[in-house]
Amino acid sequence: MPSSSPLALLGAVVPGPGRGNWLGWGFLVLLAAGVIYLLWLQRRLKDRISQLRAQREKVRGEERRVFDFLHELGEAFSHDLRAADLHRRIADGAAKILEAHGALLYLVDKSGERLAPMAATRHCPPLTPVPAHVLEQAASTPQAVESWIRLHPVAAGEGVVGAVWAAGEPRRVLQADSEPGLDSTRGTPLHAESVLAAPLHYAGQNLGVLAVANGAMGAVFSDDDFLVFRAIAEQAAFALFAAGMFAEAHEKRQLDRDVQVAREVQRILLPTAPPTALGFDISGVNAPARGLSGDYYDYVKVDSTCLGVAIADVCGKGIPASLLMAMCRTVLRSVAAGQGSPSAVLRAVNAQLFPDIKEDMFISMAYVILDSIEGRLTLARAGHDAPLLYSAAQHTVTPLKPPGMALGVDSGGVFDRVLKEHSVVMEKGDCLLLYTDGITEALDADGSEHGLENVMQALRESAPDGAAAVIERIGEDVRRHSAGLPQHDDITILAIVRSA
Numbered sequence: 001m002p003s004s005s006p007l008a009l010l011g012a013v014v015p016g017p018g019r020g021n022w023l024g025w026g027f028l029v030l031l032a033a034g035v036i037y038l039l040w041l042q043r044r045l046k047d048r049i050s051q052l053r054a055q056r057e058k059v060r061g062e063e064r065r066v067f068d069f070l071h072e073l074g075e076a077f078s079h080d081l082r083a084a085d086l087h088r089r090i091a092d093g094a095a096k097i098l099e100a101h102g103a104l105l106y107l108v109d110k111s112g113e114r115l116a117p118m119a120a121t122r123h124c125p126p127l128t129p130v131p132a133h134v135l136e137q138a139a140s141t142p143q144a145v146e147s148w149i150r151l152h153p154v155a156a157g158e159g160v161v162g163a164v165w166a167a168g169e170p171r172r173v174l175q176a177d178s179e180p181g182l183d184s185t186r187g188t189p190l191h192a193e194s195v196l197a198a199p200l201h202y203a204g205q206n207l208g209v210l211a212v213a214n215g216a217m218g219a220v221f222s223d224d225d226f227l228v229f230r231a232i233a234e235q236a237a238f239a240l241f242a243a244g245m246f247a248e249a250h251e252k253r254q255l256d257r258d259v260q261v262a263r264e265v266q267r268i269l270l271p272t273a274p275p276t277a278l279g280f281d282i283s284g285v286n287a288p289a290r291g292l293s294g295d296y297y298d299y300v301k302v303d304s305t306c307l308g309v310a311i312a313d314v315c316g317k318g319i320p321a322s323l324l325m326a327m328c329r330t331v332l333r334s335v336a337a338g339q340g341s342p343s344a345v346l347r348a349v350n351a352q353l354f355p356d357i358k359e360d361m362f363i364s365m366a367y368v369i370l371d372s373i374e375g376r377l378t379l380a381r382a383g384h385d386a387p388l389l390y391s392a393a394q395h396t397v398t399p400l401k402p403p404g405m406a407l408g409v410d411s412g413g414v415f416d417r418v419l420k421e422h423s424v425v426m427e428k429g430d431c432l433l434l435y436t437d438g439i440t441e442a443l444d445a446d447g448s449e450h451g452l453e454n455v456m457q458a459l460r461e462s463a464p465d466g467a468a469a470v471i472e473r474i475g476e477d478v479r480r481h482s483a484g485l486p487q488h489d490d491i492t493i494l495a496i497v498r499s500a
Contacts, residue, residue, distance in 0.1 A: 084118075086243055090210065090236045091119035097232060098196070098225055100212035101125065106154055106161055107200075107208035107240070115154040115165055115208055120146065125192035125213045128152070128159030129184045138190070145190055154209075160197050165209050170198035170233065172226045194220045198233035202241040210236055259319070263292055266322055269329055274467075275299045275307060278372040281497040282309070283467035285475065287438075288490050294321030295436050295492040298329060300336040305373050308336050308345070311434040311494055312365040313384065315406075320361070327353065328363055328407070342367040342380035343404075343421045350382070350407045350415050357408035364406045366434055368496070375498055377432060378423040382407050382415075385437055388456060390463045392429025397456040400424075400432075426498040431463040431470060438491035442478045450481045463497065470495035 087105050095103035102124020106115035126149055137144040156166040160179060164171050173179050173195040185191040197211035210233045214221065274282040284297050294314035302308050312328055314321040335348040345367055364384040368377050379387060383406030386399035402422035405415055426432070435455065442450040454477060462473035471493050478491065
């Protein structure tokens with residue numbers, strides 16, 4: 001069988017000696033050129049295939065690094081990962097994907113005026129001006145610059161990082177020598193020759209800046225590198241935002257648990273049952289608007305025949321109000337035992353609380369001493385709502401308004417002078433109502449308050465049925481008035497009926 005190789009074909013068409021067949025020689029030249037071209041083309045194809053394979057492997061490697069980066073970010077939310085570990089993963093991942101010499105992650109500090117360094121890979125070139133003394137120190141201690149980077153906050157416009165943060169746009173620096181912010185390291189091994197930096201934006205929030213850099217021995221970042229880097233920055237911003245939300249949710253759960261514990265403690269501090277006071281029927285209730293209450297009531301044994309009854313309303317709500325309420329209870333109990341004058345008790349309470357109360361806080365309080373022998377009540381009122389006295393004989397309700405100012409407003413000079421007492425003998429069936437403004441200021445759907453007149457009417461109608469009936473009636477009236485609307489203020493009610 002004849003050979004079909006290119007050389008055999010050439011031999012088959014070569015003209016014999018002396019033939020003078022120029023046409024044959026021309027065909028031979030063309031055929032040789034064609035063979036050479038085919039060999040060249042084959043070689044080009046092999047080279048191109050090799051290039052494509054290399055590019056494919058590069059893309060696959062880049063894809064693997066990106067997927068690994070995303071996987072690590074995803075793992076951050078399936079484990080109890082510290083914020084510092086997430087920051088490190090972002091910086092390490094960005095440097096690894098782009099095969100950069102280093103990466104830096106800055107986040108906006110609490111003031112919102114500077115960027116705080118959160119993560120920096122080893123040997124990362126600085127992207128802000130480095131002080132001369134730090135560079136001098138780096139000559140003998142190479143870690144000096146790395147330490148400075150990790151401790152130095154960046155202002156808007158300072159270096160590449162500050163400029164990107166101020167502009168709010170990603171940036172690629174191709175010739176770092178022309179970048180003013182990098183002049184301080186020019187001519188040193190620390191100099192950055194190629195930089196990519198991007199602001200971290202998510203959900204309308206400016207979270208910080210991510211940057212990668214190459215030194216003199218590294219490649220210049222390409223357009224494709226810039227596209228990949230911007231995608232990395234977007235994912236990093238999402239991860240940081242989500243981590244922040246996760247941390248806030250965790251803190252809220254912890255705070256909710258703490259509030260629940262505080263609520264239990266506060267519940268223990270309030271009376272669990274009314275006291276047994278000879279000749280008096282007493283009932284009280286406290287209903288916080290939130291988990292914790294700024295209202296307070298208490299019963300204090302003064303001596304063998306007298307009982308002190310206190311009600312107070314701390315300005316504010318939530319944890320601060322509840323803490324101040326606990327302080328008030330402690331102080332009241334420390335000064336009330338054995339003291340038969342309610343005004344003297346309130347003066348002593350004010351003197352102890354005033355130094356520890358913030359300027360924007362105060363406490364209104366009413367304190368009553370009941371004498372079981374005489375049936376007498378003696379009242380002092382420190383800026384609190386006027387207690388209501390129901391007369392069974394006359395079927396009337398009268399507000400009791402002895403003068404006085406709130407606790408914590410004055411150190412004592414004015415407070416002691418203004419505070420006065422009011423004393424009255426209660427007859428059988430008479431009822432004293434102590435309350436906080438949560439019942440009079442309860443709102444309906446139209447924004448109208450429940451009002452004092454409705455409370456007085458409820459007292460007139462329910463007092464003959466006893467202290468518990470008074471509490472139940474007033475509470476039901478407030479609920480009916482509010483018609484299911486959320487309670488906006490703490491409610492505390494105390495009813496004292498002369499039973500004998």
